[in-house]
Amino acid sequence: MSRRYAILALDRFATDAKTAHGVIRYAGDEIAAVIDPASAGRRVRDILPYLECDAPIVASLAEALKFSPTALLIGTAPKGGGLPTQWRAAVREAIDARLEIVSGLHELLDEDREFRVAARAAGTRIWDVREPPEVPLFSGDVYGVAAPIVLTIGNDCAVGKMTVSLEIVRAANASGKRTRFVPTGQTGVLIAGWGICVDRVISDFAAGACEQLVLYAAHEGADFIVVEGQGAINHPAYAAVTLALMTGCAPDALVLVFDPRRPQIETYATPTLGYSRAIALHEDLLATIKPAPVVGVALNTRGLTDDEAAAEIAHAREVTGLPCDDLIRYGGESFYAAIAPRIAKASPLGPAART
Amino acid sequence: MSRRYAILALDRFATDAKTAHGVIRYAGDEIAAVIDPASAGRRVRDILPYLECDAPIVASLAEALKFSPTALLIGTAPKGGGLPTQWRAAVREAIDARLEIVSGLHELLDEDREFRVAARAAGTRIWDVREPPEVPLFSGDVYGVAAPIVLTIGNDCAVGKMTVSLEIVRAANASGKRTRFVPTGQTGVLIAGWGICVDRVISDFAAGACEQLVLYAAHEGADFIVVEGQGAINHPAYAAVTLALMTGCAPDALVLVFDPRRPQIETYATPTLGYSRAIALHEDLLATIKPAPVVGVALNTRGLTDDEAAAEIAHAREVTGLPCDDLIRYGGESFYAAIAPRIAKASPLGPAART
Numbered sequence: 191m192s193r194r195y196a197i198l199a200l201d202r203f204a205t206d207a208k209t210a211h212g213v214i215r216y217a218g219d220e221i222a223a224v225i226d227p228a229s230a231g232r233r234v235r236d237i238l239p240y241l242e243c244d245a246p247i248v249a250s251l252a253e254a255l256k257f258s259p260t261a262l263l264i265g266t267a268p269k270g271g272g273l274p275t276q277w278r279a280a281v282r283e284a285i286d287a288r289l290e291i292v293s294g295l296h297e298l299l300d301e302d303r304e305f306r307v308a309a310r311a312a313g314t315r316i317w318d319v320r321e322p323p324e325v326p327l328f329s330g331d332v333y334g335v336a337a338p339i340v341l342t343i344g345n346d347c348a349v350g351k352m353t354v355s356l357e358i359v360r361a362a363n364a365s366g367k368r369t370r371f372v373p374t375g376q377t378g379v380l381i382a383g384w385g386i387c388v389d390r391v392i393s394d395f396a397a398g399a400c401e402q403l404v405l406y407a408a409h410e411g412a413d414f415i416v417v418e419g420q421g422a423i424n425h426p427a428y429a430a431v432t433l434a435l436m437t438g439c440a441p442d443a444l445v446l447v448f449d450p451r452r453p454q455i456e457t458y459a460t461p462t463l464g465y466s467r468a469i470a471l472h473e474d475l476l477a478t479i480k481p482a483p484v485v486g487v488a489l490n491t492r493g494l495t496d497d498e499a500a501a502e503i504a505h506a507r508e509v510t511g512l513p514c515d516d517l518i519r520y521g522g523e524s525f526y527a528a529i530a531p532r533i534a535k536a537s538p539l540g541p542a543a544r545t
Numbered sequence: 546m547s548r549r550y551a552i553l554a555l556d557r558f559a560t561d562a563k564t565a566h567g568v569i570r571y572a573g574d575e576i577a578a579v580i581d582p583a584s585a586g587r588r589v590r591d592i593l594p595y596l597e598c599d600a601p602i603v604a605s606l607a608e609a610l611k612f613s614p615t616a617l618l619i620g621t622a623p624k625g626g627g628l629p630t631q632w633r634a635a636v637r638e639a640i641d642a643r644l645e646i647v648s649g650l651h652e653l654l655d656e657d658r659e660f661r662v663a664a665r666a667a668g669t670r671i672w673d674v675r676e677p678p679e680v681p682l683f684s685g686d687v688y689g690v691a692a693p694i695v696l697t698i699g700n701d702c703a704v705g706k707m708t709v710s711l712e713i714v715r716a717a718n719a720s721g722k723r724t725r726f727v728p729t730g731q732t733g734v735l736i737a738g739w740g741i742c743v744d745r746v747i748s749d750f751a752a753g754a755c756e757q758l759v760l761y762a763a764h765e766g767a768d769f770i771v772v773e774g775q776g777a778i779n780h781p782a783y784a785a786v787t788l789a790l791m792t793g794c795a796p797d798a799l800v801l802v803f804d805p806r807r808p809q810i811e812t813y814a815t816p817t818l819g820y821s822r823a824i825a826l827h828e829d830l831l832a833t834i835k836p837a838p839v840v841g842v843a844l845n846t847r848g849l850t851d852d853e854a855a856a857e858i859a860h861a862r863e864v865t866g867l868p869c870d871d872l873i874r875y876g877g878e879s880f881y882a883a884i885a886p887r888i889a890k891a892s893p894l895g896p897a898a899r900t
Contacts (some may be wrong), residue, residue, distance in 0.1 A: 226708045328782035330813060389749040393786045396748045424833035426893075427683035429792050434785035457897045458685060460834050471833065474826060478779035479815050538781075540814045
């Protein structure tokens with residue numbers, strides 16, 4: 191399943207290639223080379239030291255091929271979601287060189303006639319990460335998974351649910367657990383090399399898609415499963431996706447990812463939930479299907495000073511009585527150590543007296 | 546928008562044509578004729594008096610054409626969802642006679658090559674009711690709708706949310722309101738002649754689809770809007786669809802449709818919610834986006850004796866303090882009169898202090 195990527199990021203690797211950065215930082219795949227004439231001749235760590243990657247940066251696909259990649263990753267997801275015209279030649283060359291093409295673009299490359307025909311002729315494939323596979327309806331099989339399942343939830347979109355999930359996975363693995371990250375969105379899927387963009391699944395099947403993802407992780411032998419959450423439970427547009435994850439993944443515990451500097455949901459007038467209300471709302475909902483307590487709060491204190499961050503974390507601890515930390519600022523180890531004892535395998539409800 | 550239907554129900558109109566029955570009972574469309582050789586020569590009211598329909602039953606499409614239909618409705622949705630082989634000839638004849646073809650089958654007739662080519666040649670169209678149109682993301686425009694919006698919710702699937710919605714619409718119209726029923730599922734869409742099967746919309750767009758439906762009803766000049774709900778908020782498989790309706794339709798008030806004889810959600814072990822918990826859970830969720838109180842409980846007392854039904858309704862009134870009734874058993878008028886004063890236009894939350 192592991193890939194060895196050439197990453198296409200023409201003239202924008204240093205500035206505007208978040209997809210590439212996420213994959214380099216978190217994916218298990220090898221990086222053969224980055225293709226960007228603007229930085230050619232240097233190495234990734236010269237440009238972006240925090241990515242801790244020594245791969246060479248080259249000027250063309252032809253040069254990248256010398257480093258034996260197995261796949262070409264489109265390293266960016268530009269506004270509008272299309273493939274920049276000047277990138278087409280490199281994609282076509284990569285197909286002809288029998289590389290797998292991996293793309294998170296809205297524009298599906300496998301629906302591009304030239305690319306599809308060429309890929310078939312070359313015997314390689316185009317993986318459009320956003321396109322979901324067909325999945326069955328939710329069955330309840332996920333209730334039989336033995337490994338504890340943690341789902342990240344948040345007070346808004348884009349507060350760091352994926353990053354927190356990955357940091358928990360890293361800390362849990364370091365502590366000796368065989369942990370699986372379950373990706374549910376485009377960047378997560380690219381990082382893990384598998385998964386489903388749940389927000390692109392037909393509503394009726396969204397919980398079923400989540401169930402299949404968790405079953406796959408369990409089948410791969412995980413003894414601890416961490417699912418990347420999406421959206422927010424009071425998001426006017428995307429709450430349904432959030433709830434599909436909450437029901438379909440059948441979590442045993444939740445981690446609340448919280449950005450204290452968001453007064454409202456994205457551009458909507460809807461206020462974000464505070465700590466207590468967010469915790470109560472998620473717990474009350476899941477208490478009707480399969481109970482899952484919030485076991486910790488991962489704060490996103492980006493933009494705050496060290497003192498401000500410490501004060502906010504202390505405030506969160508006081509309000510919630512739970513382990514609270516910023517996993518980017520302080521690493522995931524102590525947070526994982528604090529939440530681990532609180533994570534117990536829960537059972538779905540059986541028929542009971544109605545209240 | 547109104548159609549004049551020939552309804553195809555070969556050899557099963559009397560026994561197994563629920564789609565046909567629903568459309569005859571509730572749709573505003575005219576019924577030109579029913580095609581069923583087994584009952585040919587009689588009229589609908591001879592076979593099924595409660596449908597209150599005087600349309601003739603004929604043996605063939607050719608005969609039905611004498612009654613000037615504008616569309617052919619596939620009058621049943623058999624298990625498996627395919628078109629019975631012996632029905633193909635009638636569908637093809639109808640296309641050639643330039644009738645619109647209206648189908649709620651899982652099998653999309655517009656993807657049948659013969660039918661599609663024939664329809665294009667005849668200049669008519671095939672409307673596969675289950676296939677959703679492309680819709681925009683949720684925008685918040687629905688918050689500007691002036692008409693009060695009521696959404697039915699339920700303690701399970703298939704407890705009567707569509708029927709209750711239609712009975713409320715009927716009673717409201719009888720009281721002088723210009724009321725619009727907003728259909729969100731296959732049968733509702735067939736009955737209304739428009740709408741979207743929300744459970745077939747891509748998750749990200751499900752709330753947007755609901756918003757578009759309400760905006761359409763408002764645009765048509767409704768001064769009261771009643772939306773057919775789907776699923777249940779604690780349904781392990783379909784809760785996400787339920788929440789998409791709750792957020793996307795932006796209701797001002799909810800009517801809880803409740804079947805007291807359902808101990809658990811469909812075939813899942815999940816217990817159904819009791820009156821109080823169901824009311825609290827829905828209200829708590831919507832209180833974070835746009836508040837909507839439950840204004841009444843419509844009980845489904847099918848299978849109970851009159852005394853048992855009266856006792857259950859009295860119990861529901863005592864527990865909830867709300868207007869409670871069975872709209873099928875006792876009609877919708879008094880229930881509508883009781884809930885109408887409780888329905889007030891609500892506003893979405895603005896940014897506020899977080900709790």
